[in-house]
Amino acid sequence: MVLTEKVLQKPLVTGAGGFIGSHLVRELLNRSDTQVIYCVDLPNSKRLKEFESNPRVKVIELNLNSESSIDGLPSDATCVFALAALNGTSRFYSKPFTVFESSIFPTLNVIRKYGELIPIVYSSSSEVYASTVTNFGGAIPTSESVIPSIESIHNPRWSYAAAKLAGEVAINSAAIEFGTNCSIVRYHNVYGPDMGSDHFIPDFVGRAKSGVFEVIGALESRAFLNVLDAVQGTIAAIYHAKESVPIYHLGSNQELRILDAAQIILDEMGLGDKEINLVPSREGSVARRVSDSAKAKEVLKWESKIDFRAGIRNYLDSEAS
Ligand SMILES: NC(=O)c1ccc[n+]([C@@H]2O[C@H](COP(=O)([O-])OP(=O)(O)OC[C@H]3O[C@@H](n4cnc5c(N)ncnc54)[C@H](O)[C@@H]3O)[C@@H](O)[C@H]2O)c1
Numbered sequence: 001m002v003l004t005e006k007v008l009q010k011p012l013v014t015g016a017g018g019f020i021g022s023h024l025v026r027e028l029l030n031r032s033d034t035q036v037i038y039c040v041d042l043p044n045s046k047r048l049k050e051f052e053s054n055p056r057v058k059v060i061e062l063n064l065n066s067e068s069s070i071d072g073l074p075s076d077a078t079c080v081f082a083l084a085a086l087n088g089t090s091r092f093y094s095k096p097f098t099v100f101e102s103s104i105f106p107t108l109n110v111i112r113k114y115g116e117l118i119p120i121v122y123s124s125s126s127e128v129y130a131s132t133v134t135n136f137g138g139a140i141p142t143s144e145s146v147i148p149s150i151e152s153i154h155n156p157r158w159s160y161a162a163a164k165l166a167g168e169v170a171i172n173s174a175a176i177e178f179g180t181n182c183s184i185v186r187y188h189n190v191y192g193p194d195m196g197s198d199h200f201i202p203d204f205v206g207r208a209k210s211g212v213f214e215v216i217g218a219l220e221s222r223a224f225l226n227v228l229d230a231v232q233g234t235i236a237a238i239y240h241a242k243e244s245v246p247i248y249h250l251g252s253n254q255e256l257r258i259l260d261a262a263q264i265i266l267d268e269m270g271l272g273d274k275e276i277n278l279v280p281s282r283e284g285s286v287a288r289r290v291s292d293s294a295k296a297k298e299v300l301k302w303e304s305k306i307d308f309r310a311g312i313r314n315y316l317d318s319e320a321s
Contacts, residue, residue: 005033006033006078007078007079007118007119007238007239008028008031008033008034008078008079008235008238009033009034009035009036009078010034010035010036010037010038010074010076010077010078010079011028011034011037011038011077011078011079011080011081011238012037012038012040012073012074012077012079012080012081012110012114013025013028013037013038013039013040013080013081013083014040014041014064014080014081014082014083014084014106014110015040015041015082015083015084015085015106015123016037016039016040016041016045016048016051016059016083017039017041017042017045017046017047017048018041018047018083018084019190019192019194019195019196019227020083020123020187020190020227020230020231020234021039021041021047021081021083021084022047022048022050022051022194023192023193023194023227023228023230023231024081024083024231024234024235025037025039025051025057027228027231027232027235028235029051029054029056029057034056035056036056036057036058037051037056037057037058038058038060038073038074038077039051039057039058039059039060040060040061040062040064040073040084041059041060041061041062041084042061042062042063043061043062043063044061045061047194058074060072060073060074064084064105064106064109064110065101065102065105065106065109066105066109067105067109067112069109070109070110070112070113073110073113073114077114077118078118079118079119079120079121079238079241080110080114080118080119080120080121081120081121081123081234081238082106082107082110082120082121082122082123082167082171083123084102084106084107085102085103085106085107085123085160085163085164085167086098086099086102086103086160087099087103087125087160088196088198088199089198089199089282090198091160091198092156092157092158092159092160093156093157096156096159097159099159099160099163100159100160100162100163101163103160103163103164103166103167104163104166104167104170107122107167107170107171108170111170111171111174111178111180114180115174115177115178115180116178116179116180119180119181119182119183119238119241120171120174120180120181120182120183120241121182121183121184121185121234121237121238121241122167122168122171122182122183122184122185123185123187123234124164124165124167124168124184124185124186124187124247125160125161125164125186125187126142126186126187126188126189126249126251126289126291127160127161127164128148128161128164128165128168128186129142129146129147129148129149129186130161130286130289131149131150131151131158131161132146132147132148132149133146133286133288133289134151134286134287135149135151136149139292140288140289140290141251141253141255141290141291141292142249142289142290142291142292143249143292143294143295144186144246144247144248144249144295148165148168150162150165157282157285168184168247171184171245172245175242175243175244175245176243179243180243181241181242181243182241182242182243182245183237183238183240183241183242183245183246183247183248184245184246184247184248185233185234185237185247185248185250186247186248186249186250186291187225187230187250187251188222188223188225188249188250188251188252188289188290188291189222189223189224189225189251189252189289190224190225190226190227190230191224191225191226191227191311191315192226192227192228192230192311192314192315193227193314193315193318193319194318195227195315200216200222200258200261201224201261201265201312201315204262204265205265205269205316205319208265208266208269208271208274209269213262213266213271213274213275213276213277214276214277214279215258215259215262215276215277215278215279216258216279216280216281216282217258217279217280217281217282217285218257218258218259218262218276218278218279219257219258219259219278220257220258220281220285220286220287220288221255221256221257221258221287221288221289221290222255222256222258222261222289222290223251223252223253223254223255223256223289223290223291224252224254224256224261224308224311225250225251225252225291225304226252226304226306226311228306229250229252229304229305229306230250232302233248233250233296233300233302234250236296236300236301236302237300239300240299240300246295246299248293248295248296248299248300248302249291249292249293249295249296250291250293250296250302250304251290251291251293251304252291252304252308253290253291253293253303253304254304254307254308255288255290256308259276259278261308262276263276264308264309264312265312265316267309268309268312268313268316269316
C-alpha cells in the first residue's frame with residue numbers, strides 16, 4: 001500500500017532541532033500538502049528558533065527519554081519522522097550510556113504514543129552493519145540484505161550502532177504487535193549546511209582554517225550524502241511505510257577516499273596547494289563504507305543528486321554567511 005498525500009498533513013518530527021531534522025522541517029514547509037509540522041526536540045534547541053514564528057510550525061520542547069513525555073505529544077499528528085537520537089563519534093567514547101539511552105527511549109516513546117495510530121519513518125544508520133563489512137566480509141556497496149552486527153560490547157564505539165539497531169528492532173516489533181506501518185531509512189554519512197562540528201567535514205574545515213592540514217584515516221573511503229538529498233529520501237519513505245517494515249539504504253554512489261574528499265575541501269577553500277598530513281584511523285573505524293541504494297531508487301524513485309564538490313561549495317558558502 002502506498003499511503004496518500006494526506007499522510008503529510010500534520011507530520012511530527014522528533015529531533016527537529018537537529019541537523020537533518022531541521023532540514024527536513026524546511027523541506028516539509030515547502031510542501032503545500034503540509035498544514036502544520038510538530039517539531040519535537042529538547043528544550044532551548046537553537047535551530048528551532050528559526051521556526052518559532054512560523055504559523056505552520058508548532059515547537060514542542062520535550063525530553064523524549066522520559067515516558068511521561070508522551071503526554072505532551074499531539075494526538076492529531078498524521079505521521080512521525082523519528083530522528084531524535086544522540087550521535088557524534090566523540091560522544092560514543094565519552095558518554096556511551098547516554099548515547100545508548102538517548103537513542104532508544106525517544107524511539108520507544110513515539111511507538112508508545114503512535115504505534116497503533118499512524119505511520120513512522122525511523123532514521124537508522126549504516127553503523128548497524130559496519131561491523132559485518134569489517135569482520136565478516138559483507139559486500140560493498142552494501143544493500144539492505146546485509147546482516148547487522150556489532151563488533152564488541154566492550155568497545156564504546158559500538159554504543160551508538162547497538163542503539164540504532166535496537167531502534168530498528170523496536171520499530172519492527174511495533175509493526176508486528178500493533179500493525180504500525182513503518183519504514184526504516186539508514187543514512188550514510190550525511191553532510192551539509194549547519195551540520196555542527198562533530199563530523200569529519202566541519203572538523204577538517206575548522207582545522208584547515210587554523211593552518212592544520214591533518215586527515216585521520218585518510219585512506220578509508222566514504223560516500224557522503226548531501227542532507228538535501230537525505231531529506232527527500234526520508235519523505236519518500238513515509239509513503240512506502242508498511243507493516244512489513246521496508247529498510248532503505250540512503251547514500252551517495254560517489255565513493256571518495258577521505259584524503260580525496262579533504263583535497264576537494266581544500267580546493268574549494270582556495271588552499272589546494274597545502275600538503276595533507278596523514279594520521280592513522282581510530283580503533284573500530286570503518287575502512288570503507290558505500291551504500292547500495294538500488295532499492296530506494298526502484299521503490300522510492302529516489303537517488304542522490306548532489307555532487308560532493310558542489311555540496312562542499314554550498315556548505316562553505318553557508319558557513320561564510
Ligand atoms: N548525520 C548523519 O550522518 C547520520 C547518519 C546516520 C544516521 N543518522 C541518524 O539521523 C538522525 C538525525 O541525525 P542528526 O545528524 O540530525 O543528529 P543531531 O544530533 O543533529 O539531531 C538529533 C536531535 O535529536 C535531539 N534529541 C536527542 N535526544 C533527545 C531526547 N531525549 N528528546 C528529544 N530530542 C532529543 C537532539 O537534541 C538533536 O536536536 C539520528 O537518529 C541519527 O542517529 C544521522
